[in-house]
Amino acid sequence: MRLPLEVLRALGGQAVIATNAAGSMRADMPTGSIMCLSDHINFSGLNPLIGEPTDARFVPMKDAYDPAIRSALRAAADSTGTQMADGIYAWYSGPSFETPAEIRAIAMLGADAVGMSTVPEVILARFLGLKAAAISTITNMAAGLSDEAISHEHTKAMAPIGAAKLEKVLRAYLRGLA
DSSP: HHHHHHHHHHTTOOOOEEEEEEEETTTTTTTTTTEEEEEEEEEEEOOTTTTTGGGGOOOOOSSSHHHHHHHHHHHHHHHOOOOEEEEEEOOOOOOSSHHHHHHHHHHHHHHHHEEEHHHHHHHHHHHHOOEEEEEEEEEEOOOSSSSOOHHHHHHHHHHHHHHHHHHHHHHHHHHHHH
16 A cells, blocks of 8 residues: 555655445445545554654544545535535454444444545555545445345445445546646
8 A cells, every 4th residue: 555655645646535335333324325534443453554664653643534625525525416424434454344243332432434444545645744535435334233234245236326426526526626
């Protein structure tokens, strides 16, 4: 993950917008929804900066998800009539899905969605001085919150529903940059 972000920065890039598939922990955010990340919980215990030899590894994570980019993404969603929730994303390392007990634990911590990516990319982006934002495509309800049979196949089948909304928002956002 580090090399592509370093290349982006070397080419003059100033920001990155990450996307992911996630499980929802909110009844008002069903499969097919999208959620703009306002913050995250690193529940994995991992960090891509472990082993970084410089003190630069102590990256402040306040406003990890840039407020100005989030505001512009919100405006883009509104301009296209696309409903987009805001919420806190919890990162598990995967590749197994979370257990119902893990879901109950992160719900108590305030998570709105859960997934297996994005957090390390955002940590690295911030380390490299890039602004970051992220949007989740909700592909399932988190374990124990519905009768849905959670599987990778189900995730892949549901992803296009939210991806169409995500595409509309990102296209409107990019038009706003021109």
